[in-house]
Amino acid sequence: MRRTSLILLAFLLGCADDLPPRALLDGYRVLGIAAEPPEARVDDAVAVTVADALAEGARYAWSLCLLSYGADAEYACEDEPIPLPATGPALTLDLAALGVPDRLDALARAQGSDLDAWLAAGHPLWLVLQSGPPDAPVRTVKRVTLRSAPANHNPRLDRLEVPADVQADATIELAVTAGGEETYTDVTGATAEEVLLFTWYTTGGTLDPHRTAGPDRRVKLHLPATPGPVQVFVTVRDGRGGFAVAEATLVVP
Amino acid sequence: MWSGWLVLLGLAAPMGRVDGVVTERGTRRPVAGLVLRLADEETATDEAGHFQFEAVPPGVARLVVDDPDYTVPAVELRVLPGATTAVELRVERTSLAGTGVRVVGRRARVEVVERHLDADTIRTQPGTGGDPLKVVQSMPGAARVAFDGGDLILRGGGNTQAFIEGHPILSAFHFGGWRSVISASLIDDLAIVPGNQATRYGRGVGGVVDVKLRRPAEDGLHGYAEADFFDAGAFVEGPLGPGSFALGARRSYVDGLLPLLDDAPAFTTAPRYYDAEGLYDVRLGAHRLRLFSVFSSDAIAQVLEEPDENDASLRDGYAIETYFVSTQIAWDAAFSDAVRHHLSLAVLDARDQVAVGAGFDLDLDYQLITAREELTVDVVDADAWGLRLRGGLDLEVGIGAYRVTAPAIPGAGGLATPLGVAKPHFAEDDGAYFGHPAAWVEAELRLGDLTLTPGLRVDHDTLVDDTAVQPRLQARYALTRATALSAGVGLFAENVDFAAGLPDFGNPDLDMQRSAQASLGVSHQVTAALKADLTGYYKRITGLIVTDPAEQLANRGEGRAYGLEVLLKHDRDGHFHGWLAYTLSRSEQRVAPDAPFAPFDHDQTHNLTLVAGWRFDHRWELGARWRYVTGDPYTAIDRATFDADADAFVPGAGRYNGARLGAFHQLDLRVDRHWIFDDWRLTTYLEARNAYNRANPEGVEYAYDYRHQQTVSGLPILPSFGLRGTF
Known part of the structure; x- marks a missing residue:
């Protein structure tokens, strides 16, 4: 419960986070x-x-x-x-x-x-x-x-959508198309459906948010002000060992 | 005298009579022992504040109050011949002493060290907002807790237990440390026993904090309403039937204020707590019955906009909802001057529901029944020597049902890992129980200036089927009228936490942790108001429960704590009161017999607290508290492994608690102002915690891969305002 109070404090006071994202x-x-x-x-x-x-x-x-x-x-x-x-x-x-x-x-x-x-x-x-x-x-x-009877499969990452034309210091939207969610028996013995977890990365600019889950499959990328290539990656996990990755490269003019 | 003869002779008008009552302004309480003069006569008020002048010459007379502790405007009475003149006087107390401010470090007859705090001291302590249990941290032997948290840690390691009249409070604070669930309103005394406690107390190898309840007012209806930044409450007490009652309630309004703040986090259920307490106390001859109940409820829930950066299982949000209601009934009886009896029973009903992301889900519904049966017999009570026997049964039974999905419980030496990487366990039960029966006996033998109290306590833990036999000895010797020595030695045992004994989460083969403790102290009454206490102690813990890779938890560890406690306190004898509390200590543990010792989490080498209060007059008071505490140890993280399935970096620990935060020091200030009216009084206070705004290091925060870190600072300067109207 002490951890609870610290979580509360952190939320109420706000944390100045100077650590690298x-x-x-x-x-x-x-x-x-x-x-x-x-x-x-x-x-x-x-x-x-x-x-x-x-x-x-x-x-x-x-x-x-x-x-x-x-x-x-x-x-x-x-x-x-x-x-x-x-x-x-x-x-x-x-x-x-x-x-x-x-x-x-x-x-x-x-x-x-x-x-x-x-x-x-x-x-x-x-x-x-x-x-x-x-x-x-x-x-x-x-x-x-x-397992004697393996059941799980890797999720599908069908497409990572990025805009064709981008501008420096602009905010763009990235989207991913994925699938392959499966049902399974969880630790409690109940039947559950996988929730796909997406993690987004960039070599330049800032992403918001860094992670999405379930039906949230879009993020915003604020591009750097300096020209050059920017690589973006998205990974997907099914929470049970399944994994896939996609990447794209943008060129900031 | 002549007037009397004249009346007898029928030559003068008959004498008059004055009948009155004196009450205190602001409180309406009767003032006893107040000396009044009218004409040449003098009298004093009785316990109910009544006074009478039987034969007063008719005419205008001046009633004078002759007491330096009170002021009253001059009262002129018109006394009528042969009639009774009724007077109701309101006097204002101006004395700076004797209003209940009492900070004592007294040594009880049994405990080696038992320190006490009363309600007024608790309420006006700077930096605590009047919280009754956080004040404990201003006393010797008590560790400071980060972020002004309320955890009770006395003399290093081991579980420090909090009681209300000897019955455990399992959740002493809202949100685990935010604010005590018990208000100061009903507290008569807070007894703090940092170690070497007598056989009456068991089940823990740490210290004891026991809240003693006061009797509600019997002289009329009284109460108050109060509010501060966090919550508001009301309290009422008074006579009822053959006894007296008290009722109080409090609710936080952080949930109402948060939406008014810019950038405030959006909660599904904004943090809120409320509590209520009730007490009925009745004396019937040599018997006393007391019924007490306390209720507490906390709730908070938040939907997270995105999963945690390093722990994808911390997604969706979290929700915490807890409540408990505890009711106890106590019967005290004096069968004779030499035989006294105490029987009390407490029933606690509680439910904890905690869900954190996708990795932790707890629903625990439980009841705890505790009973105490105590008998005290004064066998011999002569001037030269005396023998008092005490003994009792101390029973604790827990029953409940749980449904939990969670990782294993970390023990000492364990490092918190992201929830997403921990192996989840699931357990469900609809009829779990445990029993902690105990019996104790002690003999207090007084031989002149020497008092010896040998005792024996036996505890059993049905959860792990372990029995602990704990002989203890306390001794006290009065060197002079002003100086006394005290000492104690004994064995102690701590019950295995319920969850730690479960096969899925802990280890059912655990044993109770054991401890051997010794202490030696000297106290000296320097002046009537100034007293000094010095106590040295040593504590060894064996069978310390530590994290074990194979068994999850094991009794492989050991611990030790030793130190010196100083309390120099000055009771109020005028304008000033205050104390100095200093603890020089070392508390350390090791996770295996061949492992090196490392500090306990709250090992604080130097812990100095200075408390001072200055009462300018009976309306203004200034208080200050300054603390200097060595920084807490922590385990530095110097490497990490990336768990590709959980998408989380798992920290690798450096030497356990091998690093230490910087020192903490802080000044807290408080000003109290009282406005006194005829029927009520208004008290306002302004408090400034961390008055010089020091950025105290309270923890270390790491980047996602643990390659970068930064220090987390404590609370900045925090002004607080509160008011209380009392009638």
Whole structure:
């Protein structure tokens, strides 16, 4: 409840925020990681691609963790992580070739369970990516959920609409067309429908807002006063591991 | 004398009689013991303010009030022969002392240290807006809380418990720290026991704050209406049947004022709170019955225009609605001069509904029943020695139903992570319960100047099936009439929080946290008004509940706190009253036996409070409070991991509480002005919190990726105005 009072205070007094905005891309940034499919069987092959911005000169190092302590322990791996040979922004995760079924079965038994039970409930594998410039690498984690009957699919990002003609120091509207919402059973056991979450980025100007959700799929971009190219990105997540990204480039005259 | 003979002889007119009553202007309360003179006669008012002059020569007579504490305009009476002249006098109290301002650091017979604050001191304390529980932070051993919050933290770590007459207040503040749910109106005394409490208190390894209720007025109907920047309230009390009653209520109007402000956030339910309290107190011979009830309700809801920058699960908005009603009935009986009995029962009914974005949803409907049975027997009460036995049962039962979707509960050493990355748990129950039975006994043995109080308390926690046996000993020795030593040593145990014992959110295999505490103090009455107290203490906590990657929560941690408390207080003996409270302390914990110690969240090495009040006359008073407190420790974040699914950066902690905020210092000022009318009085106050507008560091805010940070400052200068009409 103390947190509640601090939230209240922050709202009532207003926070002077001089910190850099998240929507402005001013250096290397990981926007997300797409796994196709986002849910897989224990011996499937999964195509993985990182969506990153301003990635010139970036380096990539991947590993796979079969059992993680999660966010509270900074995603530390409970067992020995499996290094992956890929050094670029994409890789194919061949679970059978990596021996995941056997290793996961051993882990499940060591914890007093069995692989079938884990797969019935859904078991997350954790991809760990170290990427970016060597002097300022970014650590990213991505779940790939293994199930005996995978159900989830990535959402669709059909089109990112940007105006054809833009002016410096002007405000334009960006819009995205997306779909692929699915129904699922939530943690309470109730049937729920996915709410798509959109995150918007720009390499110049200011975005308002930075995030939208559900049917809100438009944002305003106030373009910089100086001429030059401006890249805009939008990512979409279904909240269950599904991800897609789209980008466009504007040229401010 | 001659006139008497003349009357007997029938040669003079018969004498007259004067019958009157004296009440105080502004309060209408009777004034007892007031000396009055009429002609050559002198008399004094009785308890009801009545006076009589039986034989007064007819004619014009001058009634004189002879008391330096009161002023009254000269009264000339026309006394008629053989008749009674009725007089009703209103006198105005001008004394600067004795109006109830009392700040004491007295040592009770049992507790090693038990400090007290009375209602007038609470009401006029600068910087608190008259909040009865926030005043606790001006006393030794109490930590300052950021943003003027109201959390009660005594002597470092451990749960400090707040009680009303020995029964717990689970939500002592509106919105968790904004303002106390209890108003100062019904408080007779606020007892603060920072540690080493006697066996009557249990279930916590921190200190105790116990609100003692006063008896409502029995001399007529009284009350007040008041308003300040945040809320308005009314209170009425008076005799009713064989006893007396009090009723009060208060409601905030922040929800009404916010729309008037430019750029004010748009709330679905603007923040509002209200509370009400009622008391009935009756004495029937050697028995006393008291019925008390308090009600509180808070609500706030807001729709967020966009999801949080770093936590997409914080979208849509949040809504908080809580209420509780607590009712207690107490029976005190004196079976003889040597045997006294106390039985009280309290029933609390509460509901908390909290929804934050898509990641946290709580609906908790619960009842807490507490009962206290206490018996005191004076076995021997001789001049040379005495023996008093006390014992009792202390029962707490909680029942309720909950429906919650939330992450696991962080323990000590845990770092708050975005809701969107935490693994959500769901639990639902329609019949959960826990029981906390306890029994205690103590013997107060007085041997001349030495008083020893050995005691034993046994607590059981059914939630985790753990029993704690806690022997304790208090001692007091009067070195001289002015100087006394006191000491205490004992074991303490703290019940496992209900949610922490649930399998989904915590760990049902937890044990109660244990603590060993010792303290030693000396007090010296320097002058009639000036008293000094010095107390040293040490506290060790074992089985501290900490975050555990495998079990969520575990008793792997330990803590310790030690320090020195100084209280130098000057009671009002004229214009001035005030005190100096200083605590030099260290409180630290470690999350595993082999881990290094780190400070507790409110470890404040130096905590100095200076309070001064100057009463210019009986209408004007100026108060000031100045505080200097070492900045709180915090865990600096020096790295982050991007969770690509949650679209959130998850912080990586540096050394736990290894960094520290800058020092806090602040001056609060308050001016009170009283207007006294015949039947009522109007009091206004103007308060300036943070009078020299210092930007006190209260926290650290990070950019989305935790690579940049800035200090969050506390409240700027905050003027406040309030008024109260009392009758």
